[in-house]
Amino acid sequence: MPEQTASVCAAIDIGSNTLRVVVARCSPADFEILAEDEALVRIGESVNSTGAISAEKRELTISVLKRFQSLAQEFKADTTLAIATEAIRKAKNRTDFLQAIQQETGIEVHCIGGDVEATLTFYGATYTVSKLPQPPTQIGVMDMGGGSTELVFAKNLHISWHTSLPIGSGWLHDRYLQADPPTVADQATARTFLRTYLGGLNIKSFPPMLFVTGGSANSLLLLSKRAFSLDEDLDVLTYEDLLRCEGLLWALPAEEVAQRYQLDVQRARIITAGALILRAILETFHLKEIHVSSFGIREGLALAYCRDGERWLQRAQQRAESAQQSSQQVIAGSELLNDTTTYHDDFGMTGRRMFQERAEDMLSWREAVLRRKDIEAVHKMRVASRRLRATMDAYQSVCDPKKFSAVYRQVKEIADVLGVARDTDVMIENLHQQAGQGSLAEQQGCEWLVQQLTNYRQEHQEKVEQVLRSLDERSFMRKVMACLPEEEIINGKG
Incomplete structure (x- = not known):
């Protein structure tokens, strides 16, 4: 693909909670979203329960992917790319699942590792930041998915450290928060887990600015705007905003939250866990707010293809390995400590x-x-x-x-x-x-x-x-x- 040619690309993310697609016209100098779609399938629910992707989840996934294909065809996409993340990585029937998708839809799904996932997420989440006249020197990017959370630190928009944490909003919900609304005891147990896990990461210092992407973060921002009459253009969630969200989510059943604030009812159930994770991040690393990004791994995938063509996966793996080798440490301020x-x-x-x-x-x-x-x-x-x-x-x-x-x-x-x-x-x-x-x-x-x-x-x-x-x-x-x-x-x- 010529370097400066604008191409229409459909990028699909098969996540633990949600399947999403973005159709975009992109070149190295520009990125224009033409269409988006998503479906909450909760593949991770069956993996968390049985270790495998159920036949029901497989058929629902294939149905959604066929819908995504129609959208890509409508906008005359030159190529369709697809990746799968944590729930599929963990599933014992992963190979059969991916083969069934290719047989039914013709789509080749790449099941990527956590390091590549973090790299692609960073590309997407920082796209708008990279266009600023003076981007922040140190930033963090966090992609809170259903089955895992990718965490990336960067200096001058170059990745200095990243990791994939095996916790996500869907996993935390299924493990601890199945009551609707969650009980006080369930909340306390989930908080104990998060405090213990995050405290044990041994991260000495955190970047002062954190960008968070993912369905739960964006849904919590939307809930805050609708429930508390926040500015529609706002992309920031403060610690106080999260506390107020928790107050609603702990007090009301998910169905009532969904009806009052026009949310998907399954999403309303899961974001209780998302709110806990974000609050724990803020408390553990002494942050006052997060910036919520609507761009994430799908946009990162499209940008990677725009930049590297058919070698996008190979180059993303190389960049992830390079970042891993250059850090080999947990960050402490601007210094890298502890191998x-x-x-x-x-x-x-x-x-x-x-x-x-x-x-x-x-x-x-x-x-x-x-x-x-x-x-x-x-x-x-x-x-x-x-x-x-x-x-x-x-x-x-x-x-x-x-x-x-x-x-x-x-x-x-x-x-x-x-x-x-x-x-x-x-x-x-x-x-x-x-x-x-x-x-x-x-x-x-x-x-x-x-x-x-x-x-x-x-x-x-x-x-x-x-x-x-x-x-x-x-x-x-x-x-x-x-x-x-x-x-x-x-x-x-x-």
Whole structure:
């Protein structure tokens, strides 16, 4: 493709939450969007649940891609490019899924790695910034997807460091926030995970200006404008804006949020997790606001093709590798510190310390729950078990898979059995508070329900005691600590 020739390109992104297409006329000097379309398919939902892309998600994806093809043909696109990201990378039936798409549509989908994803996102998100007379010296770009979050730091618009984090709005929602609206306990557990994970990244300093792209970020900006009468031209979300968004999202069911503020109902469910992630980023790295970019990986893909033609993927991989080699570190201000080995060492050692603290906290309530003298002991042990699970989630990437899986199942069993006990205790307590109110028939009905729940709670106590009495504390602690390598091994001494 001649370097200065304007070409019409259709760029498709098959993400964990959403499928999107942009049709653009682009040259090295200009970028004009002709048409856009998207569909919320939530491929990541089935991958998170079963490890594979379901037949239903596959057929829906193919249907949407055929619609995108029609749009590309309508605008006489010279080429159609397609990439797939985190959910497809993780799916055990990825190859079959991509082959089915090619057979049904003729579209070749490139399943790209996180480093290439970060590079293409940076191209798109910084396109308008690069046109400024004086672009900011240091910026960060964050693409918050459904299954992963790409984070890129740049100096003078050249990538100095990037990483792909295996967390996204869809993943966080499916893992912790399935109630509608999310419960206070679910919110607390998700926040524990985010604080633990982001704190463990060992990023010494953050660029002063952060551009965020992705469906959840743009939906939160749209929600803020419609709910709080913000300027339509505004592209900034402040910490206070995110708090106000959370207030709505925690108080109202997703369907009501969607109806009030003209959002897709599935998107309204997911952005609760998006708000948590963005707020955690601001708190962890001491930022006051983010700039929301409507450009992202699709525009970056089109620009990469415009720049490099058929070699776009090869060149994007080369640039990603070059950026990785030139950083090999976690950024600290304008200086690069801590090589990758040290980063993982610090991360692992911090994980061992937190595993021990969280596990000991959970076990400290065991005897009180078994004695059943303090009704709050069940609640406190349940909270501690959920915090341990959230911490384990944060450090799963550096754990021994088999050892981690066994302990995680045990912690989940403890959390689940305590959850049933706690929920029943709360229902009984609420009914006791209502005793004596209403008609005689209502009071009698209330008393009957209290008795049924009390009987159930006593039966369930046997299950609680069975699980907790079989819990050998020393053995459990050994198994928890064995999930992560010994400190001597982490430091290269073993």
